Amino acid sequence: MVNQYDVIIIGGSYSGLSSAMALGRSLRKVLVVDHGKPCNRYTPHSHNFITQDGETPYHIYQKAKSQVLAYPTVDLKEDKVLTVSKTEDGFEAKTLNDSFFAKKIILATGIKDVFPEIKGFEDCWGKSILHCPYCHGYEVQNQQIAVVGNGDIGYDFAKLIYQWSSNIVLLTDGKSTLSDEQASKLLSKGIRVIENTIKEYNHSEGQVTYIKLSEGMELSVDAVFARVPFQQSTSFAEDLGCNMLPSGYVQVDEMQRTSVRGVYAVGDSTSMMRSVSVAVATGTKAGAMVNKELIEEEF
Template sequence: MENKNFDVIIIGGSYAGLSAGMSLGRSLRNVLIIDSGKSCNRQTPHSHNFITHDGKAPTEIAKLAKEDVAKYKTVRFYNGTVVKTRKTNDGFEIETSSGENFHAKKLILASGVKDIMPDIPGFAECWGISVLHCPYCHGYEVKNEITGILSNGDMAYEFSKLIFNLTKKLTLFTNGKAVLSKEQSEKLEQNKITVNEDEIKEIKHENGSVRKIIFKNGQEVSLQALYAKIPFEQNVNASDDLGCERTEQGFIKIDMMHKTNIPGVFACGDNVTMMRSVANAIAQGNFAGAVVNKELSDETF
């Protein structure tokens, strides 16, 4: 790529990054979108709760989005991985795994998060298909089915309240001793939600569709769907390189204008919020792109 200098570099070219790119491209900003092509929902067959695209494959939505953004000639794409980010006197320098370096006045972190799978055979194969992270994205499709929740403590209790609205055939699997309060346990029992503390050995499935949970004690339970809250880490280390602050939950900390604590660095998408959805990522990217354009305009007027 001949041009190495840009107004804005966007790290991450999925929904948030592409949406930010469109905002900036329509404002005639020279933009580079760097993406490795490994979105967190690449295994998910259908995306929901996004008007005009409800039920489409996430890969199809991303493909259409990239085609739309590519129409704006000031936006360029680079297929690769960012390995180092540095602050310079007049902006930021980005180094990729192939050794190429790019420079920008502003930086948008839209690289998402990486889910850390538990050591349970079958879990990763079902993730995004029948092992689900979000009732808003997938709950309607498994309403009234025999459903489980893999979680513990306060998060398990709050998650149970949401899922209970979608199905009454509900079991909470804590995969070990439950750490629920007395009041939480009584409320779950009152609503006939079973709490199973047996340790899980594996998840039996057919092409990613959950069939059974097998426990280490030899017991098993049949299921059609399983919700799970699992830990995550930031997908790239750019925010660490720059010293961006994190929230207690591990998200990049931003203000209402999507600004991080580092001047010139913005963030949007799954890396800043627990509300992980295609629609939300697109909305955040659209807004972040507009804010960055406004800052560039203020600085050059």
């Protein structure tokens, strides 16, 4: 069959390339299809990944891609997958330019952050408006930090960030839904709660300087921690009939298998643990398990 592979990997960032390496080294014929827009493209530096701490995401990606493509068993197509469907013998992936067939599919498609419609937010995202203290907390330790959140989520987020800085303000962006006990505990830790709505993040080339709030209030900050809603980058998992979690992630087991035989999912689409190291680990597991599944079917 034309364009026939053992495995098609949709998405060529860290988890997808990690899967490709495991499979390429297993002598499997692998196709990686990628359109080149990783979710951490906003971030200037990647941290908390040994051997690569402080490197730019682009540098890590380029090095990973060159190492993976050194294996003649792996092909990379810069293209956009439009649909993925089951066939009698496996799966078909249709792209803008072609169709490809494989026995197994690995979805490394990631997620898309849904930014609030607040001026300056997207410009600062990944630079000074941050989502993960394990990725970025060390660099802003003991600085003036605003945490955005409300209710239980805001309380837990402020409590987490307090490990890195005691100079914290919690912005509820509207009327607080904190319990009296939570508000009292925050106050005892010196964390001020501000209920004014957020109007704008003033910044210089992505570095936030102050936040404009309602009623003419301005708050000087060095960094902001915020969690934003997300959506799957593609509907491929649902199109194939994979179970989804109430949280919006693709449901996988400990070896990255979805509920549909032959379909695996890796990386940010499966877990709230959004880091390069975790993405790489999920890709390695999936690659090994897909190879094992093929062996069991072929032997």
